[in-house]
Amino acid sequence: MNQYLYDGTADGLLSAIAWILEEEPDPEKVMLRERMDTLFEEGFTIGTDATLAESLFFRLKQFAPDAAHTLYSFMLAEKEGMETSLLHYVSLAFKHGDQVKGYLTHPAVRDIVYIAKKAGRELHRMKGLLRFEKLRDGAYLAKMAPDYNIIHPLADYFSRRLRAQHWFIYDVKRRTAVRWNNGSLQFGTIEQFTTPAFSEDEKKVQALWQAFFKTIAIPERKNPRLQKSNMPMKYWKYLVEKQGE
Amino acid sequence: MDTFAKLQILSGAARYDVSCASSGSKREAPSCGTGNTSSSGICHSWADDGRCISLLKILLSNDCIYDCAYCVNRSTNPMERASFTAREVIEITLDFYRRNYIEGLFLSSAVMQSPDYTMESMVRVAEALRTEEQFGGYIHLKIIPGCSSELVRKAGLYADRISVNIELPSQASLQRLAPQKHKNAILEPMALIGREISTSLVERKVSRRAPQFAPAGQSTQMIIGASPENDFQILRLSQGLYKKMNLKRVYYSAYVPVTADNRLPVLASPPLLREHRLYQADWLLRFYGFSAEEILSEDAPHLDESFDPKTAWALRHPEFFPVEINRADFATLLRVPGIGVLSAKRIIAARRFSLITYEGMKKIGVVLKRAKYFITCSGRSFEKPDQPPALIRQQLLLSENREALVSAPSKQLVLPGFFA
Ligand code: SF4
Numbered sequence: 001m002n003q004y005l006y007d008g009t010a011d012g013l014l015s016a017i018a019w020i021l022e023e024e025p026d027p028e029k030v031m032l033r034e035r036m037d038t039l040f041e042e043g044f045t046i047g048t049d050a051t052l053a054e055s056l057f058f059r060l061k062q063f064a065p066d067a068a069h070t071l072y073s074f075m076l077a078e079k080e081g082m083e084t085s086l087l088h089y090v091s092l093a094f095k096h097g098d099q100v101k102g103y104l105t106h107p108a109v110r111d112i113v114y115i116a117k118k119a120g121r122e123l124h125r126m127k128g129l130l131r132f133e134k135l136r137d138g139a140y141l142a143k144m145a146p147d148y149n150i151i152h153p154l155a156d157y158f159s160r161r162l163r164a165q166h167w168f169i170y171d172v173k174r175r176t177a178v179r180w181n182n183g184s185l186q187f188g189t190i191e192q193f194t195t196p197a198f199s200e201d202e203k204k205v206q207a208l209w210q211a212f213f214k215t216i217a218i219p220e221r222k223n224p225r226l227q228k229s230n231m232p233m234k235y236w237k238y239l240v241e242k243q244g245e
Numbered sequence: 246m247d248t249f250a251k252l253q254i255l256s257g258a259a260r261y262d263v264s265c266a267s268s269g270s271k272r273e274a275p276s277c278g279t280g281n282t283s284s285s286g287i288c289h290s291w292a293d294d295g296r297c298i299s300l301l302k303i304l305l306s307n308d309c310i311y312d313c314a315y316c317v318n319r320s321t322n323p324m325e326r327a328s329f330t331a332r333e334v335i336e337i338t339l340d341f342y343r344r345n346y347i348e349g350l351f352l353s354s355a356v357m358q359s360p361d362y363t364m365e366s367m368v369r370v371a372e373a374l375r376t377e378e379q380f381g382g383y384i385h386l387k388i389i390p391g392c393s394s395e396l397v398r399k400a401g402l403y404a405d406r407i408s409v410n411i412e413l414p415s416q417a418s419l420q421r422l423a424p425q426k427h428k429n430a431i432l433e434p435m436a437l438i439g440r441e442i443s444t445s446l447v448e449r450k451v452s453r454r455a456p457q458f459a460p461a462g463q464s465t466q467m468i469i470g471a472s473p474e475n476d477f478q479i480l481r482l483s484q485g486l487y488k489k490m491n492l493k494r495v496y497y498s499a500y501v502p503v504t505a506d507n508r509l510p511v512l513a514s515p516p517l518l519r520e521h522r523l524y525q526a527d528w529l530l531r532f533y534g535f536s537a538e539e540i541l542s543e544d545a546p547h548l549d550e551s552f553d554p555k556t557a558w559a560l561r562h563p564e565f566f567p568v569e570i571n572r573a574d575f576a577t578l579l580r581v582p583g584i585g586v587l588s589a590k591r592i593i594a595a596r597r598f599s600l601i602t603y604e605g606m607k608k609i610g611v612v613l614k615r616a617k618y619f620i621t622c623s624g625r626s627f628e629k630p631d632q633p634p635a636l637i638r639q640q641l642l643l644s645e646n647r648e649a650l651v652s653a654p655s656k657q658l659v660l661p662g663f664f665a
Contacts, residue, residue, distance in 0.1 A: 102594025105605045128289040128299075132344045140343065158345075161281050164379075165343060205340045208252055212341075215257040216302060217292035220501055220515060226295025230288070240346070241290055 003043035005035040006083070010075055014053035016046040017087050021056075027091040032083040060093060067093035067100050073116035076123065076148045085111045119148040126150060127157055129231070131240050132167060133206075134199040139181075140167040141196070143238050151176055155185050206240045213241035246327055252337065254327040258307040258318055259353055282383045282405060282461075287348055300351040300385060301341055305329055305367055309355035313412075313423040315471045317503040318355045328357065331370045335378060342382050349383030349405070350374070360391035360430075368396055371403035383461075388438075390430040397434045401441055406461040406493075409434050411486075414479050418472035422508055438463045439491045462493035469523060470500040470516040471509055477546035480526055480537040487530060497523045522548040529554055532586055533579050551642055556582040559619055560634045566619045567626060571600050583616030603627070615641065 002024065006016040013032075020027050035045055061068035071090065088108035093100045103109045132140035140162075151171050155178040158167065162180070170177045170190065179186045236242040288297035306328035309318045317324065334352065341347045352370060357363050367386055374380040386404040388397055400407050409431055413419045416428045438459065445458035465486065469479070483495045499520040502512060526548060529535035533555070540554050541547070549557040559566065559582050568581050570592060578589040591609045595601055600623055607613060617627040618637045628637075 096598075099594060099597060102591060103598050104591065104595060104608050105599065105602075110608060124287070128287045128345075130345050134344070142345070162343065162345070201340075205344065208249060208337060209341060209344070209346050211249060211253050212256050212301065212303075213290065213292065213298070215253055216260050216298060217294040217296070218260055218501065219294075221294040221517075223295035224293065227291045227293060230291040230295065230297070239290065240344075 002030040004030060004032045005041070005043045005045040006032065007045075007048050008034040009048060011050045011053040012046075012048035013083060013086070014056050015049040016083075017090050018052045018056035019046050020087060021091060021094065028088050030084075030087070032087045034080065034083065056090075060090065064093050064097045064100065066098040070101065070113060070116040072153075073120040073123070074112050076119040076150050076153070077115045078149050079115055082111060082115070084108075119150070122146055122148050123150045123153055125235070126154055129235050129239065130154070130158075130169070131238055132162075133240075134202045136197040136199050138166065138199065140165055142167070142169045143172055144169065145172045145234075145237065147234075149174060149176075151178055152187070155180065155187070159185055206243075210241055210243075248329075248333050248337065251327045251329055251333065252303070254325055255304045255307060255329060256302065258355075259302045259304045259351075281381050282348065289345065289347055299348045300383065301338055301347045301349070302351040303329070303334070303337075303353075305334065305352055305354035305363070305370070306357045307355045308357050310358065311356050311423070311425045313426070314506040314508050315422055315468060315500065315503070319504060322504050331366065331373060334370050335373055338374065338382075339378060339380065342380070347382075349385070351385040353387035354389065356389060360389045361393055361396065364389045364392035364396040364400070368399050368403065371400065375403050385461075388434050390426050390434070392434075394434070394437055397437055398441060401438060401459040402456055404459055406464065407438060407459045408464045408466070409438070411435075411465045411467050411482075411495075413472050414467055414469075414474040414482055415472065418474065422472065435463065435465070435486075435490050435492075442491065463491070464494040464496060465492060466496040466498055468500050469497050469520050470512060475546040476519070476523065476526070476548045477537065477541040477543065479523065480530070480541060483527060484530055484537040495527060497527070518550060519548070522550070522554060526554040529558075534576055552638075553582070555580070556615065556641065560638055563634050567621045568619060569624070570606065570620050570622045571596060581616055581619050583612035583614070583619075585610075 004016060004020060006012040016032055020030060020032065024030055031043075033043075035041065035043075057068060057071070060071060067090075071086075071093075074086065085108040088106075089100070089112040092103065092106065092109060096103065100109060101113060104113065126144060126146055130142045130144055132142045134140055149171075151169060151174075155169055158169070159180050163183075166179075166181045168177055168179050170193065172193075175189050175191065175193070177188055177190045179188075231239075286299065288299050290298040292298055304318075306326075307318045307324075308326040308328055309316075309320050312319045312321050316322075334350070338347075338350045342349065350370075352367055354363050354367055357366070367389075371384050371386055374384065383406075384404045385406045385408065386400045388400060388407055388409040390409060397407070411431055412423060412426065419426060419428060419431075441458045442462065445455065448455035449457065467479070467482075479497075486492045486495055497520050499515040499517050500510075500512065501515045502509065526535075526537075526540050529540060530537065535555075535558070540558060548554055552560070559580070565580065568577055570578075575589055575593060578584050578592055579586065584592070588610045592601060592606075592611075595605060595609060599605075601609070603613075603622055606616075606622065613627075618632070618641070620627070
């Protein structure tokens with residue numbers, strides 16, 4: 001079985017897949033993993049080519065939009081050690097189109113779809129759970145610590161929703177940040193984060209929200225288990241309504 | 246009274262209204278404004294009772310001139326009264342929306358002064374949000390029974406969803422418990438809304454610029470257990486509402502005693518299990534191709550407490566089973582207990598590649614401990630064939646009761662189409 005290596009980057013992974021699909025007669029029979037640069041490493045290293053990576057993604061998007069969406073969500077998970085599965089998945093997607101998602105009896109499809117779903121679910125959850133706080137200068141800031149690297153699609157989503165505001169989203173875990181101002185998004189990293197001063201009415205609005213959160217629950221129907229399963233505790237740290245509980 | 250105190254009173258009063266759906270509408274944010282709606286619906290938090298919070302759900306006022314027996318806000322109930330100004334509601338909505346606490350506003354109200362006065366104040370809030378503040382988020386307005394049709398029309402132009410509560414499942418009960426409300430004052434606006442929605446859909450086919458009327462459709466709510474109607478009557482009513490009035494959703498709300506009144510039943514606890522079974526039966530009506538008459542009958546007018554309505558149906562119809570997983574069509578698969586819409590779709594999709602095996606079914610998400618009595622897989626059955634229904638009944642009860650009893654029925658709305 002042929003063995004290929006790539007440099008560990010997302011672009012590297014996709015361009016390696018593109019290369020293999022092009023050159024290998026039976027891509028479902030080869031393996032792909034990250035190059036570790038150990039002495040006796042076996043395998044042929046495929047160089048990274050960002051344009052190749054991009055064109056692979058766009059071709060897949062045209063041919064099988066749903067499978068491309070799965071690929072995208074999977075990449076958000078930054079999972080290591082599943083490159084071979086991803087290669088097989090993409091190869092199958094080019095064969096069967098979007099119907100590949102029904103092929104859950106295939107281990108590679110199942111694994112990729114499973115991870116992609118988890119990442120997609122967190123992205124969807126975060127669209128609801130992200131909380132902005134108003135700063136003294138009128139901009140808004142949201143902090144989060146998601147399991148998956150979802151800041152890009154999340155920022156995209158909020159750029160359509162909160163168009164008229166100037167805002168920031170900061171991923172505390174990865175120290176990455178995005179800023180929306182005057183109709184454009186800018187991504188970057190923050191090495192040293194200091195929380196800026198809040199606007200004067202921020203505390204008041206938060207208190208209103210906390211009061212609403214408390215009163216909207218029906219006291220006869222308390223159900224902390226259901227609450228936790230819908231809204232896992234790992235997200236509570238940045239939820240205004242869960243502060244001081 | 247300050248906004249904070251008002252919010253506490255007026256959100257507390259709104260909490261028994263169950264509709265939290267914010268889906269079904271797709272609105273782009275105005276380029277200089279705030280907010281859009283998302284067609285799959287988004288939960289922003291989950292309250293202590295486990296329900297999804299997606300909208301700022303409040304009453305404009307709880308200062309009611311009516312005296313409905315089952316309602317906290319009834320005029321004879323001694324309690325603190327409050328009313329928001331339009332400005333206050335607008336400010337809170339925008340403040341919450343900009344911080345991503347909510348998808349939008351769900352505004353209802355007690356009847357102040359008159360139905361028209363109340364409805365007009367509510368419409369004014371929605372109008373100002375849309376036209377002055379360029380608000381593109383979700384708005385749901387309750388229609389006050391008895392208000393003019395002009396106001397109903399206006400409400401539909403600004404809101405994503407409008408709804409009229411049917412309150413109780415029969416006119417007799419309405420008369421007894423809510424004497425100031427009349428059946429016609431409820432059904433007429435419903436019919437009007439239904440007509441306006443279809444007209445607007447037709448017009449928008451011709452021109453994209455025709456105004457949208459309540460794009461997320463119409464819903465209603467009824468209280469379960471405050472009056473004597475049985476489940477069959479209730480399901481037939483819902484069926485009629487879906488078919489004749491084109492409603493998107495009927496919400497059932499277990500009666501929670503809030504005031505003492507000798508016209509009301511005394512319940513040890515709210516009938517949550519009954520409410521849960523009604524929701525399940527309602528799903529069968531909307532997504533599984535069942536009719537109310539298949540689920541219940543005059544002779545057996547109550548939903549089974551121990552089984553979900555689909556399993557109950559299957560147990561009554563042994564002649565329909567077993568169903569062959571590798572051959573049955575979609576509609577037939579849907580009738581198998583333990584196979585939902587999603588797993589039925591997956592089965593059809595997976596069959597394209599290979600025959601489905603027992604293992605394969607597990608991966609697809611079929612609940613085998615329920616389905617196994619009703620299916621064959623390439624001719625093979627999992628349980629002894631032709632067991633009498635009584636025996637299956639017993640086995641199902643044994644395997645399921647433990648969980649069924651501990652897991653409280655959830656009212657969590659399932660977001661249709663999300664990650665299907
Ligand atoms: S009209 Fe509405 S708010 Fe007033 S008492 Fe009746 S149900 Fe309650």
